[in-house]
Amino acid sequence: MQKPNLIIFGAPGSGKGTRSAVLAEILEIPQIATGDIFRSNIKNMTPLGVKVKSYMDKGELVPDETVVEMVSERLSHPDCKNGFILDGFPRTLSQAEALDKILKGLGKPISAVINLVISDEEIVRRVSGRLVCPTCQATYHKTMNPPKNPDICDKCATPLASRPDDAPETVLKRLEVFKSSTLPILKHYEAMGVVEMVPSEISSAGLKADMEALVKRLGFKAAK
Ligand code: ADP
Ligand code: ZN
Numbered sequence: 510m511q512k513p514n515l516i517i518f519g520a521p522g523s524g525k526g527t528r529s530a531v532l533a534e535i536l537e538i539p540q541i542a543t544g545d546i547f548r549s550n551i552k553n554m555t556p557l558g559v560k561v562k563s564y565m566d567k568g569e570l571v572p573d574e575t576v577v578e579m580v581s582e583r584l585s586h587p588d589c590k591n592g593f594i595l596d597g598f599p600r601t602l603s604q605a606e607a608l609d610k611i612l613k614g615l616g617k618p619i620s621a622v623i624n625l626v627i628s629d630e631e632i633v634r635r636v637s638g639r640l641v642c643p644t645c646q647a648t649y650h651k652t653m654n655p656p657k658n659p660d661i662c663d664k665c666a667t668p669l670a671s672r673p674d675d676a677p678e679t680v681l682k683r684l685e686v687f688k689s690s691t692l693p694i695l696k697h698y699e700a701m702g703v704v705e706m707v708p709s710e711i712s713s714a715g716l717k718a719d720m721e722a723l724v725k726r727l728g729f730k731a732a733k
Contacts, residue, residue, distance in 0.1 A: 511618075511620050511728070512591055512592040512617065512620065513536050513538060513591075513592035513593075513594075513620055513621075513724075513727070513729045514592050514593060514612070514617050514618065514619050514620050515532070515592065515593070515594045515595065515619075515620060515621055515622075515623060515727075516594075516595045516598075516599070516619060516621070516622045516623065516698075517529050517532075517594055517595065517596050517622075517623045517625070518622050518623060518624045518625065518695065518698075519624065519625030519626070519627060519709065520625075520627055520632050520684060520687045520692075521632060521636060521680065521683040521684060521687060522627070522631075522632040522633075522635040522636040522639070522680070523625040523626075523627040523632065523709045524625055524627075524635075524709050525542075525596050525597060525625060526542060526544075526545070526596060526646075526648055527648060527716065528623070528625070528707075528716070528720060529542065529594045529596040530647075531716055531717055531720045532594055532720050532723070532724065533594055535717075535720055535721060535724055535731045535732065536591075536592060536594075536724065536729060536731065536732055537591070537732035537733075538588075538589075538591055538592040538593050538594060539586075539588050539589060539593050539594070540593075540594045540596055541580065541583050541584070541593055541594065541595050541596060541598070542596040542597055542646075543571075543576055543579070543580065543595075543596070543597040543598045544565075544596075544597045545596075545597075545646050546579065546583075547561045547565060547571065548565075548646075548672075549646075551565070552643065557575070557579070560575065561575065565673075565674055566673055566674060566679075567679070567682065568674050568679040568680070568681075568682035568683040568686065569682070569686065570600060570601065570686060570690060573601055573603045573604050573607070576598060576600075576604060577604060577607040577608075577611075580595070580598050580608070580611070581607075581611045584611060584612075584615060584617070585615070589617070592620075592729075595608075599694060600690065600691045600694075601690050601691065601694065602693065602694050602697060604694075605694045605697050605698075606697075619698070619701070619703055620703065620727070620729075621703050621704075621705050621727050622695075622698040622703050622704045622705065623705050623707050623723070624695065624704050624705065624706050624707065625707055625708075625709045626706060626707070626708055626709055627709035629684065631709070632680070632684060633677075633680060635650065635653070636675050636680045637675070637677065637680070638650050638651040638652060638653070639651075639671065639672065639675055640656070640660065640669040640670065640671060641669065641670060641671070641672050642662035642664065642665065642667050642669055642670075643667060643668075643669075643670050644662065644665050644667040645662065645664050645665045645667070647662055647663070647664050647665075649662075649663075649669060656669060705723075705726070705727060707723060
């Protein structure tokens with residue numbers, strides 16, 4: 510049987526992280542979020558963190574080689590045996606091609622690319638107001654998804670912060686990079702017949718129910 514080897518795809522602010530976290534919980538598979546891994550390396554001032562910080566601060570892409578090496582290593586961990594969700598990777602055609610090779614070597618074909626569809630106006634609205642927990646990476650929005658106590662993480666009580674790259678000029682830069690470098694790779698996956706369109710709005714049933722329905726539609730079963 511096919512494993513849920515998933516890619517979640519969408520513009521900055523389309524809700525990749527929120528959805529991946531829920532999907533990972535439902536399917537009991539790891540969420541591999543390249544942006545989160547970089548942010549945690551920056552926080553801990555590791556050599557990788559030092560290397561990627563200036564790119565991230567400017568809203569530019571980290572060099573392909575660096576990201577590919579990191580993801581390749583991560584996908585070889587035993588917790589990926591029942592599937593995984595790649596969140597924020599691949600972002601260039603060269604990353605997508607490198608991923609094809611890595612997955613071929615591991616015998617893990619991509620089962621679906623979940624394409625979150627969102628308008629530019631909505632991106633700007635969502636990203637301005639976004640709050641992130643520096644400890645557990647949970648995300649909130651000042652008005653659309655506020656924490657129970659203002660500016661405090663519901664899950665681990667850490668004071669929330671804004672992402673430095675969510676500043677308006679940087680968001681526009683990230684959007685431009687998304688359109689020029691990342692959006693075109695959808696064609697690569699369309700040719701493979703694995704793209705699943707998903708609206709970026711949450712239905713009245715709620716995020717969890719939406720993701721459970723998506724799991725079913727993709728032909729997978731919840732772990733519990
Ligand atoms: P978003 O999708 O909202 O822009 P991410 O957390 O996925 O946020 O990414 C934040 C930043 O991390 C990017 O702007 C880029 O600098 C870096 N980054 C993350 N993933 C990649 C990747 N696959 N390739 C290159 N850079 C990446
Ligand atoms: Zn937290």
